[in-house]
Amino acid sequence: MGKFSHAAVAALAAATAHATSLSDLCTVSNVQSALPSNGTLLGINLIPSSVTAGVTTSSGGMGGMKKRADSYTYCNVTVAYTHPGKGDKVVLKYAFPSPSEFKNRFYVAGGGGFSLASDATGGLEYGAASGATDAGYDAFSYSYDEVVLYGNGSINWDATYMFGYQALGEMTQVAKPLTRGFYGLDSDKKIYTYYEGCSDGGREGMSQVQRWGSEYDGAITGAPAFRFAQQQVNHVFPATIEHTMDYYPEPCMLEKIVNATIEACDPLDGRTDGVISRTDLCMLNFNLTSIIGESYYCAEQNYTSLGFGFSKRAEGSTTSYQPAQNGTVTAEGVQLAQAIYDGLHNTQGERAYLSWQIGSELSDADTEYNSDTDSWELDIPSTGGEYVTKFVQLLNLDNLSNLDNVTYDTLVDWMHTGMVRYLDSLQTTVPDLTEFEASGGKLLHYHGESDPSVPAASSVHYWQSVRAVMYGDLSASESLTKMADWYQFYLIPGAAHCGTNSLQPGPYPEDNMAIMINWVENGVKPSRLNATVSSGDYAGETQMLCQWPTRPLWTSNSSSFACVHDQKSIDTWTYEFPAFKVPVY
Ligand SMILES: *[C@@H]1O[C@H](CO)[C@@H](O)[C@H](O)[C@H]1NC(C)=O
Ligand SMILES: *[C@@H]1O[C@H](CO)[C@@H](O)[C@H](O)[C@H]1NC(C)=O
Ligand SMILES: *[C@@H]1O[C@H](CO)[C@@H](O)[C@H](O)[C@H]1NC(C)=O
Ligand SMILES: *[C@@H]1O[C@H](CO)[C@@H](O)[C@H](O)[C@H]1NC(C)=O
Ligand SMILES: *[C@@H]1O[C@H](CO)[C@@H](O)[C@H](O)[C@H]1NC(C)=O
Numbered sequence: 001m002g003k004f005s006h007a008a009v010a011a012l013a014a015a016t017a018h019a020t021s022l023s024d025l026c027t028v029s030n031v032q033s034a035l036p037s038n039g040t041l042l043g044i045n046l047i048p049s050s051v052t053a054g055v056t057t058s059s060g061g062m063g064g065m066k067k068r069a070d071s072y073t074y075c076n077v078t079v080a081y082t083h084p085g086k087g088d089k090v091v092l093k094y095a096f097p098s099p100s101e102f103k104n105r106f107y108v109a110g111g112g113g114f115s116l117a118s119d120a121t122g123g124l125e126y127g128a129a130s131g132a133t134d135a136g137y138d139a140f141s142y143s144y145d146e147v148v149l150y151g152n153g154s155i156n157w158d159a160t161y162m163f164g165y166q167a168l169g170e171m172t173q174v175a176k177p178l179t180r181g182f183y184g185l186d187s188d189k190k191i192y193t194y195y196e197g198c199s200d201g202g203r204e205g206m207s208q209v210q211r212w213g214s215e216y217d218g219a220i221t222g223a224p225a226f227r228f229a230q231q232q233v234n235h236v237f238p239a240t241i242e243h244t245m246d247y248y249p250e251p252c253m254l255e256k257i258v259n260a261t262i263e264a265c266d267p268l269d270g271r272t273d274g275v276i277s278r279t280d281l282c283m284l285n286f287n288l289t290s291i292i293g294e295s296y297y298c299a300e301q302n303y304t305s306l307g308f309g310f311s312k313r314a315e316g317s318t319t320s321y322q323p324a325q326n327g328t329v330t331a332e333g334v335q336l337a338q339a340i341y342d343g344l345h346n347t348q349g350e351r352a353y354l355s356w357q358i359g360s361e362l363s364d365a366d367t368e369y370n371s372d373t374d375s376w377e378l379d380i381p382s383t384g385g386e387y388v389t390k391f392v393q394l395l396n397l398d399n400l401s402n403l404d405n406v407t408y409d410t411l412v413d414w415m416h417t418g419m420v421r422y423l424d425s426l427q428t429t430v431p432d433l434t435e436f437e438a439s440g441g442k443l444l445h446y447h448g449e450s451d452p453s454v455p456a457a458s459s460v461h462y463w464q465s466v467r468a469v470m471y472g473d474l475s476a477s478e479s480l481t482k483m484a485d486w487y488q489f490y491l492i493p494g495a496a497h498c499g500t501n502s503l504q505p506g507p508y509p510e511d512n513m514a515i516m517i518n519w520v521e522n523g524v525k526p527s528r529l530n531a532t533v534s535s536g537d538y539a540g541e542t543q544m545l546c547q548w549p550t551r552p553l554w555t556s557n558s559s560s561f562a563c564v565h566d567q568k569s570i571d572t573w574t575y576e577f578p579a580f581k582v583p584v585y
């Protein structure tokens with residue numbers, strides 16, 4: 001017999017007459033008696049007097065990764081804990097579904113940008129309890145970049161480690177005994193624990209499987225913004241090329257280069273459907289110089305750039321005026337695009353980082369119109385600019401003000417400083433997932449192949465690092481088989497950053513959680529990833545996506561594709577980074 005809380009025992013006693021209701025369980029005293037006592041979870045002292053509990057009905061809104069229409073009735077619990085001897089306070093929120101809907105699951109949703117998720121209701125649609133944490137820096141009100149510096153030169157390491165991985169891990173650790181106690185379950189009852197997130201939410205998920213491997217049964221991680229130092233500084237790379245070339249093209253020209261690339265490379269995968277399903281074949285067979293001389297036109301507009309949710313300031317969108325743009329693609333424009341797709345090298349020609357796949361939008365290269373001078377000027381994306389000022393230079397500034405004296409070597413130095421300084425907090429590329437694997441965890445990792453923010457090759461590189469570190473002594477086919485048993489990676493043809501791409505009407509996965517639950521709870525291992533085309537001529541089509549390292553190939557526009565092994569293609573996705581003397585996983 002396990003540990004039963006008072007209300008749960010009372011409710012069970014009454015259960016012969018009528019089933020336990022949510023309101024029977026949703027009391028402060030039931031939650032308090034379900035809290036793990038001090039000393040049970042090392043380093044976490046829960047504060048019973050902080051508990052609140054109340055039955056609440058959600059009004060739809062965001063649930064996990066999707067917009068949700070349904071509403072759910074759940075028990076809204078908050079509780080605080082402190083780290084022994086530290087005097088800090090971390091506030092946790094939990095949402096517990098009705099006992100009749102609860103399926104012994106716990107669900108953790110990822111956040112995005114510099115924010116952890118603040119909503120705890122994402123699991124309700126899966127019959128899962130779920131939680132969110134304020135990480136001890138009031139993360140429900142502030143994003144991490146707002147608190148990373150106490151002042152110039154002074155890093156808030158507590159917030160950094162909490163944001164990096166610790167807060168979510170502790171929230172999940174507390175959740176399990178709390179959930180069992182809340183529902184009056186045996187203390188050894190399995191609570192299937194899931195993680196789902198994209199972008200920084202993908203990074204957060206990777207942080208959990210790297211650091212708290214045995215806490216999670218299934219993790220779904222999209223386009224993880226990990227390898228944080230390289231990833232964030234890379235946002236400044238296109239602007240640095242422009243600054244170095246002293247060349248600031250109209251955004252319409254870059255848009256044309258992207259459109260023309262898509263048109264030229266779309267058929268290389270065997271079907272002309274508006275989607276480059278094989279950016280590797282595009283890289284191998286298409287020469288951007290063929291676009292020189294093509295004309296472009298964009299009407300006058302008030303242009304809204306979405307940003308990628310990095311930094312509170314850039315959250316949401318910014319609008320700027322763009323006059324009509326009419327011209328022809330120049331050799332310099334193509335040289336710029338080629339340099340971006342080639343990726344950062346130091347002045348010795350050694351590669352420092354990978355890049356966005358050819359055909360991805362060149363958003364970070366967008367220039368800004370100055371109506372006073374009627375010219376296009378440098379625009380430093382604050383995603384990268386803020387990372388450099390706050391995390392590398394340690395100055396409490398939201399953006400770089402210029403790129404004076406910034407060379408490719410400077411970018412490499414910034415990456416190096418960021419990587420070394422935050423190697424054990426933000427970098428999030430620990431490649432040994434043995435604990436996660438050994439405890440039965442399953443990892444579903446995906447990435448939009450035309451992601452213009454977090455390069456798709458960034459995910460491939462991590463998958464390759466895990467394979468090399470964990471199975472380096474096995475043959476190629478043995479290591480592939482072993483990996484696929486618990487870690488599967490999928491590229492989503494044409495997709496952008498954590499979503500579909502308006503320039504390429506390709507497939508997108510919609511039911512990852514269903515797939516993951518089936519894998520974890522029923523042992524049904526996927527071999528392809530179910531995705532649906534949502535727009536264009538093929539809207540509604542199901543595509544069972546190819547598991548990496550196989551790649552899709554259609555023949556003669558047929559309606560289905562094969563998943564082929566193509567070493568030449570894989571090689572285009574394989575990088576080394578000799579500009580750094582330490583391994584970059
Ligand atoms: C656990 O420790 C915290 C702080 O050290 C204290 O506030 C709390 O009352 C303790 N919990 C119990 C159940 O004694
Ligand atoms: C949950 O409870 C907390 C603490 O009482 C409260 O601040 C919060 O608004 C509640 N959330 C909802 C969705 O009712
Ligand atoms: C690029 O393609 C998109 C979508 O087809 C279109 O809306 C846009 O006008 C095109 N831009 C240019 C410069 O050709
Ligand atoms: C692309 O074509 C140009 C012009 O013909 C040539 O100089 C360049 O080497 C080609 N690039 C590649 C990668 O083949
Ligand atoms: C852009 O916004 C300005 C100011 O709001 C407005 O006057 C102008 O008509 C808009 N232009 C377009 C093309 O929408």
Ligand SMILES: *[C@@H]1O[C@H](CO)[C@@H](O)[C@H](O)[C@H]1NC(C)=O
Pocket residue numbers: 297326327
């Ligand atoms: C773009 O410029 C060309 C050449 O100057 C001109 O013929 C054409 O009409 C212009 N197009 C638009 C839409 O303004």
Ligand SMILES: *[C@@H]1O[C@H](CO)[C@@H](O)[C@H](O)[C@H]1NC(C)=O
Pocket residue numbers: 314368378379380381382385399400401402
């Ligand atoms: C960042 O700074 C640059 C240079 O001052 C500026 O062009 C750009 O608009 C800024 N970005 C944001 C999002 O504020």
Ligand SMILES: *[C@@H]1O[C@H](CO)[C@@H](O)[C@H](O)[C@H]1NC(C)=O
Pocket residue numbers: 151152395396397
């Ligand atoms: C931090 O440094 C920046 C850049 O030198 C400066 O503008 C700002 O005033 C400084 N802030 C404080 C609080 O010293």
Ligand SMILES: *[C@@H]1O[C@H](CO)[C@@H](O)[C@H](O)[C@H]1NC(C)=O
Pocket residue numbers: 404405
């Ligand atoms: C750039 O370098 C020049 C020459 O070394 C120096 O005079 C100037 O102050 C530097 N500018 C900045 C912004 O660091």
Ligand SMILES: *[C@@H]1O[C@H](CO)[C@@H](O)[C@H](O)[C@H]1NC(C)=O
Pocket residue numbers: 510511530531532542
């Ligand atoms: C694929 O996902 C769609 C959308 O969620 C679902 O309707 C369909 O049943 C799934 N198909 C397979 C083969 O799993």
Ligand SMILES: *[C@@H]1O[C@H](CO)[C@@H](O)[C@H](O)[C@H]1NC(C)=O
Pocket residue numbers: 271272555556557
């Ligand atoms: C595929 O279809 C496109 C037009 O939709 C056509 O241009 C192309 O020739 C077709 N390719 C093959 C191999 O049939």
